[in-house]
Amino acid sequence: MTATEFALRTDGVGKRYRRGWALRDCTLALPAGGVIALVGPNGAGKTTLLRLVVGLLAPSTGTVEVLGHDVTASTPQTLSRVGFLAQDHPLYKRFTVAEMLRFGRACNLRFDQGLAERRLAKLGIPLDRKVGTLSGGQQAQVALALALAKRPHLLVLDEPVASLDPLARHEFLQVLMGAVAEGGVTVLFSSHVVHELERVCDHLVVLNHGRVTLTGDIDTLLAEHRLLVGPRTATDLDRAGAVVEAVHSDRHTTLLVRDGAIPAAPGWQAQPVALEDLVLAYLRRPSEPSAAVTSGVAA
Amino acid sequence: MTWLIWRQHRTEVCVLGLLVGMFGIALLVLGTQAHDLFPGGPARCAGEAGINEACAASFRRLDEEHGYVENLLAGFYLVPVVIGAFLGAPLLARELEDGTWQLAWTQAVPRMRWLAAKLAVLAGVAVTLTGMFTAVLTWFRQPFDAWEGRFQYDAFDLEGLVPVAYALFAFGVATAAGAILRRSLPAFGVAFGAFLAARMPVALLARPAYATPLTTMEPVPVGGSKDQAGHRSVPSFADWMIEHGYADATGRRLSWTEYYELEGAANRAGTNLNQFLHARGIQQFGVYHPADRFWTFQLIEAALFIAVAAVLIGVVVWRVRRRMI
Numbered sequence: 001m002t003a004t005e006f007a008l009r010t011d012g013v014g015k016r017y018r019r020g021w022a023l024r025d026c027t028l029a030l031p032a033g034g035v036i037a038l039v040g041p042n043g044a045g046k047t048t049l050l051r052l053v054v055g056l057l058a059p060s061t062g063t064v065e066v067l068g069h070d071v072t073a074s075t076p077q078t079l080s081r082v083g084f085l086a087q088d089h090p091l092y093k094r095f096t097v098a099e100m101l102r103f104g105r106a107c108n109l110r111f112d113q114g115l116a117e118r119r120l121a122k123l124g125i126p127l128d129r130k131v132g133t134l135s136g137g138q139q140a141q142v143a144l145a146l147a148l149a150k151r152p153h154l155l156v157l158d159e160p161v162a163s164l165d166p167l168a169r170h171e172f173l174q175v176l177m178g179a180v181a182e183g184g185v186t187v188l189f190s191s192h193v194v195h196e197l198e199r200v201c202d203h204l205v206v207l208n209h210g211r212v213t214l215t216g217d218i219d220t221l222l223a224e225h226r227l228l229v230g231p232r233t234a235t236d237l238d239r240a241g242a243v244v245e246a247v248h249s250d251r252h253t254t255l256l257v258r259d260g261a262i263p264a265a266p267g268w269q270a271q272p273v274a275l276e277d278l279v280l281a282y283l284r285r286p287s288e289p290s291a292a293v294t295s296g297v298a299a
Numbered sequence: 300m301t302w303l304i305w306r307q308h309r310t311e312v313c314v315l316g317l318l319v320g321m322f323g324i325a326l327l328v329l330g331t332q333a334h335d336l337f338p339g340g341p342a343r344c345a346g347e348a349g350i351n352e353a354c355a356a357s358f359r360r361l362d363e364e365h366g367y368v369e370n371l372l373a374g375f376y377l378v379p380v381v382i383g384a385f386l387g388a389p390l391l392a393r394e395l396e397d398g399t400w401q402l403a404w405t406q407a408v409p410r411m412r413w414l415a416a417k418l419a420v421l422a423g424v425a426v427t428l429t430g431m432f433t434a435v436l437t438w439f440r441q442p443f444d445a446w447e448g449r450f451q452y453d454a455f456d457l458e459g460l461v462p463v464a465y466a467l468f469a470f471g472v473a474t475a476a477g478a479i480l481r482r483s484l485p486a487f488g489v490a491f492g493a494f495l496a497a498r499m500p501v502a503l504l505a506r507p508a509y510a511t512p513l514t515t516m517e518p519v520p521v522g523g524s525k526d527q528a529g530h531r532s533v534p535s536f537a538d539w540m541i542e543h544g545y546a547d548a549t550g551r552r553l554s555w556t557e558y559y560e561l562e563g564a565a566n567r568a569g570t571n572l573n574q575f576l577h578a579r580g581i582q583q584f585g586v587y588h589p590a591d592r593f594w595t596f597q598l599i600e601a602a603l604f605i606a607v608a609a610v611l612i613g614v615v616v617w618r619v620r621r622r623m624i
Contacts, residue, residue, distance in 0.1 A: 054405050058622040076407040084405035090398035092307070099306060106302055107406035143402075150406075 006068070007032040007154050007186040008053060013062035015048050022048040023210045026062070030188070030203060030215075032153075035180060037197045038190040039279055040207035046190040047087060049207065050158045053188065054084040067153050080109045083152030087159045089143035093132035097142055100131055104146045116149035119175070137168025141175065148179050155179075157189035173200060194276045204275075206282050214282045218275065225278055228255040230268035245281040256281045300408065300416045307393075311385050312424055319428050322378070323435045330439035333365045341442035345537070358446050369443050372436065373453035377494075379429040379462040383469030384490035386421045391615070392477030392486045395624065414619050418612060422470055429466040433458065448537030449593050452502060459594070464601035464608075469494055471608030478615050478624055497607075501600065507541050509599045510592060516550060516584045519576040537590035548580030 006029050013026040023045040030036050040046050051057040052064050055071040055078075064071045069078045091100055097120065105111045120127065125138050134142065140160065147155060160176070161169040177200055180187055191197065197204070197218075204221060206214035214221070225244070232253050242259040256273060273281075305312075336357045337344055344354035394400040404410040437458045444454055455461065469490045476493075477486035545553045545561075553561075565575035588596070618624050 051401075056401055056404060056622065074409050076409060079405065079409065080407035082405065084401065086398060086401035086405075088398060090402050092399055092402075093397065095306065103303055103306075104406070106300065107403075107408045109407045 005032055006030060007036070007066070008188065009065040010052075011063050011065075013049075013052060013059045013064055015045075015052060015057060016060040021210055023052070026212055028205060028212060028215060030186075030205070032067070032186050034202035035177075035187045035189070035200055036203040036205065037201040038188065038205045038207060039194055039197065040190075040192065041283060042192055044207045045210040046192075046207055047158055048210075050084075050156050050188070050190055053154075054082055054156050055079070056084075076109055080150060081153045083147035083150045083155040085140075085143050085147050085155070085157040085160055088163055089140045089160070091131045091139055091143055091146075093130070095131050096128055097125060097131060097134075098127040100142060100146060101127070101149070104149055108150050110151060112149045112151055115151075116145040119145045119148070123171075123175075135168070137164050137171065140164060140168065140172055144172065144175060148185075152185060154186045154188065157187070159190055159192070162192070176200075194279045198275045204279070206279055208283050208285075213285065214279070221278065222273065222275060225256060225258055225273045227271040227273045227277075228257055228268045229253075229271065230255075230265065245284065300413070301420070304417060304420050308386070308389070308421060308424075311389065315382050315385060315424075315428055319378075319382075319432045322375075322432065326435050326439045329365065329368055330435075333361055333368075333439070333442050336360050336364075337442055337445075341445040344442075345445040357442075361442050361446070365442075369440070369453065372440075372457065375436065376453075376456035376462070376465070376498075377491075378432060379466035380469040380491060380494045382428050382432075383425045383466035383471075384473040384487045384494075386425050387470035387473030388477050388486040388490065389483045390417055390421060390474050390477060391619075391624065392481055392483040395478070395481040396483060400624065410619055411616075414616065418474070418616075422467060425466045425470050426463055429463045433462045446536070448535075448539070448590055450537070450539030450588065450590065450596075455506075455593075455596070456498075456502070459597040460601040461597055461604075464604035465494065465498075467608045468497070468604040471611040475611040475615050478618060497604075501603065505603070506596065506600060507539075507588070509596050510588065512541055512586045512588050514584060514586050516546060516582050518580065518582050519545070519573055521574055521577045535590065539588040539590070539592075540585055541588065542586040544584060545576070546582045546584050548582070550582070552584065553581075 008028060008030045010026050010028045013023065014021060015023040026045075026049060038046050038049065048057065052059050053066060053071065055064075055066075055074050058072055066078070067081055069081075071078065071082075092103065095103065101113060101116055104116070105113055117127070120142065123138070123141050125134065125141060131139060131142060140163075144160070147157075157176075161172050164172060173196075176187065179185060201218055204214065204216060204218050205212060216224075230253055232248055232251050242257045244256040244258055246256075247254045256278070334341065337354075344351065344357060391400070394403055403413060440454060440458065444458075447454065449455060449458060456465075472493045473486050473490035476489035477483060480486050480489070544555070545558050547553060561576065561579070561581065562572060565572045568575065
């Protein structure tokens with residue numbers, strides 16, 4: 001891959017606030033095209049990482065490269081290639097929807113006013129309403145329409161559906177995925193909900209305690225991991241270092257192993273693992289430096 | 300950007316514009332009446348209060364009919380502070396409060412350009428509004444200034460360059476406080492408090508020390524100073540008297556206790572006080588800044604407040620540049 005085929009490359013990125021490190025040793029190479037999910041519990045450093053990606057924060061260590069350009073430069077050109085939807089989709093609440101669009105037009109090099117108006121008309125959001133009087137779901141849609149009208153190459157969304165009810169959540173993801181299907185945009189979004197990701201995402205980054213613990217193409221990750229169920233045993237089974245997690249019940253031991261090549265021992269049954277279980281297993285692992293598992297991009 | 304700044308701050312600008320406009324109209328109406336008391340213009344009566352009978356009558360009517368306005372206006376040195384703080388406080392704080400900084404700074408306008416435009420426009424509005432307010436107020440105070448000079452607190456703090464500097468100071472403090480506190484209202488309060496805290500020591504301690512004051516020393520006249528009509532005294536009405544009192548023949552300043560002892564002695568002796576003092580070589584002294592130092596002092600004080608504002612704005616720019624906000 002050449003540099004520009006990566007939507008995002010970070011090298012040893014760390015961010016320290018006064019209270020301590022929010023993100024450490026973050027090295028990522030995420031391919032352009034498709035949808036990338038950034039998953040982790042609250043306080044894992046997701047928002048920090050996304051703010052670093054869009055240039056709202058400067059890294060304490062390392063470099064962040066978006067679409068082949070260092071983001072700290074912050075020129076109008078680099079800024080206009082990236083769309084950002086912050087957590088709780090902040091908008092100027094006293095502006096009307098039309099004024100929000102005018103804001104987008106005034107502050108961007110290119111702004112597809114027609115596209116935004118069409119999207120909002122389809123959703124039945126009137127342009128003359130004050131943003132503050134719209135429902136949370138409608139506000140999220142206005143923010144999304146605003147970000148998409150920039151025609152960004154990379155669209156970054158921070159917990160876009162966390163504050164929405166199930167119906168609004170579904171509608172939002174539908175619009176988002178529709179935009180992805182139209183092509184040309186790489187989507188990077190964070191979530192603390194793992195479920196539903198499988199349906200919409202191509203790529204996964206798991207963040208825990210400010211460190212990347214797992215990253216890779218979802219299909220590859222699922223193919224590489226298996227659940228092995230066998231009789232309960234207390235012996236150390238992690239000969240090859242391939243065991244991600246071992247769970248012991250009264251009679252059985254369940255192992256999540258990463259290396260798909262290991263043949264199951266006699267008496268052991270191999271099962272595919274669900275994405276949610278895979279993510280949870282990695283989140284439960286004690287945090288240790290340089291334990292990140294990379295897959296997909298290198299393959 | 301111009302449209303955005305107008306759209307975001309039009310409420311503040313309109314409210315302040317309306318206030319300044321209303322004050323302005325009220326002062327123009329009242330001021331016209333006050334000016335009409337001086338047929339040849341108030342400047343011609345400057346220093347003539349005790350000399351020219353017509354001027355004395357005008358000043359008397361001015362005091363009776365408009366003195367209350369002058370007293371009221373003494374508190375208006377805070378208006379520039381309100382203007383500056385009201386425009387500065389929400390500049391960053393409101394964006395940080397509502398999270399919209401993340402929206403504003405991820406459009407194609409780089410944050411430094413965004414900040415520069417906002418600072419320039421809003422500081423410009425603060426200067427313009429304060430300038431207009433000060434111009435009307437200065438005109439209104441012309442008859443009063445002809446009477447009392449421009450160095451009194453209710454004149455010096457309301458006229459010339461100083462009000463604009465106060466506005467910029469409040470603007471700078473409010474902007475910086477808003478960047479750190481991330482809330483508009485506390486930032487406004489901080490700016491107001493900072494101004495009051497700075498203004499007291501500046502007006503009472505720093506201002507008299509902007510230059511070395513002059514001193515006069517002359518023997519107590521036999522007739523007493525009150526009978527001096529026709530004689531233009533030094534320091535004059537327009538000078539800023541900082542200290543005055545009595546000194547003995549060698550020039551040693553007498554404490555007020557010593558002076559009262561002399562007064563008591565004169566009473567016991569049954570002689571006229573002035574004659575008594577004159578006979579003992581007692582002198583009157585005055586420590587003062589001459590009236591023509593007004594603009595020098597205005598420049599010094601304005602520079603002082605604007606320098607603080609510039610430093611604070613510098614801190615804000617530095618923090619935004621370093622992406623610490």
